[in-house]
Amino acid sequence: MTLLQVDAISKAFGGVQAVQNMSFSLQAGELLALIGPNGAGKSTTFNMVGGQLVPDSGRVLLAGQDITGLAPRAIWRRGVGRTFQIAQTFASLTVVENVQLALLSADRRIFAWWPRAAGHRRGDALALLAQVDMQAQAERPCSALAYGDVKRVELAMALAHDPRLLLMDEPTAGMAPGERVALMQLTRRIARERSMGVLFTEHSMDVVFGQADRVAVLVRGQLLAQGTPQQMRDDPRVQQAYLGTGLVLENETTPP
Numbered sequence: 001m002t003l004l005q006v007d008a009i010s011k012a013f014g015g016v017q018a019v020q021n022m023s024f025s026l027q028a029g030e031l032l033a034l035i036g037p038n039g040a041g042k043s044t045t046f047n048m049v050g051g052q053l054v055p056d057s058g059r060v061l062l063a064g065q066d067i068t069g070l071a072p073r074a075i076w077r078r079g080v081g082r083t084f085q086i087a088q089t090f091a092s093l094t095v096v097e098n099v100q101l102a103l104l105s106a107d108r109r110i111f112a113w114w115p116r117a118a119g120h121r122r123g124d125a126l127a128l129l130a131q132v133d134m135q136a137q138a139e140r141p142c143s144a145l146a147y148g149d150v151k152r153v154e155l156a157m158a159l160a161h162d163p164r165l166l167l168m169d170e171p172t173a174g175m176a177p178g179e180r181v182a183l184m185q186l187t188r189r190i191a192r193e194r195s196m197g198v199l200f201t202e203h204s205m206d207v208v209f210g211q212a213d214r215v216a217v218l219v220r221g222q223l224l225a226q227g228t229p230q231q232m233r234d235d236p237r238v239q240q241a242y243l244g245t246g247l248v249l250e251n252e253t254t255p256p
């Protein structure tokens, strides 16, 4: 069954039609990249799937169930996770404590119980860290980690409630090119292992063309084209859309 079905969603902010009649679908275990110039409507689309924004029209179906307009927490409970930025981790806590907190939240307990969290599902937290290759750094404070490693911890935290669908809006922002590819390779491996769908936005074409199974190209709020990375790279409409934006459709590390 289709994991995520986005069916003709639209959203306007005042006079700005941020997203118009957007449709796409995503299967379990698949990585779909949403790409497009700044302001194309990628984040707005994400926020309509995650519940932070309510579409003006259209529907969002998760495994056939209508989740359109549900609150973010309700959508999260149905198995839609998202990675958050660095500020979402508690820098003074250790790596494993951060993941334990995420597990506590997944178990729907509240942070007032934090004094007890130190013992909460420590083994499960370490197992999640092992999945993102961070077990060796479990006892370090997050503040001492390299940026790419913080991103792995954030991924482990997002996995704590065992999402069916993971939303990642610009997950590799601020990372070096090699680190970006590594993070999304890891994400891809985990998505396959868990049969988890991943919807992500990304500016690095190395990541998009190397790691995405399919690519949807947004321009000015509309879906311009979708297909395999190779199909999108070869599509003259896509090349045209990227002209003059300063973004390139070539791999960054490939010499000209």
Ligand SMILES: Nc1ncnc2c1ncn2[C@@H]1O[C@H](COP(=O)(O)OP(=O)(O)O)[C@@H](O)[C@H]1O
Binding pocket: 013, 016, 017, 018, 036, 037, 038, 039, 040, 041, 042, 043, 044, 045
């Ligand atoms: N909360 C908002 N209020 C008003 N305009 C917004 C808001 N969010 C996004 N927009 C506008 O909607 C369009 C799409 O934005 P966004 O979805 O953030 O694009 P992207 O993530 O592709 O860069 C832009 O023109 C942006 O200025």
Ligand SMILES: [Mg+2]
Binding pocket: 042, 043, 044
């Ligand atoms: Mg955005």
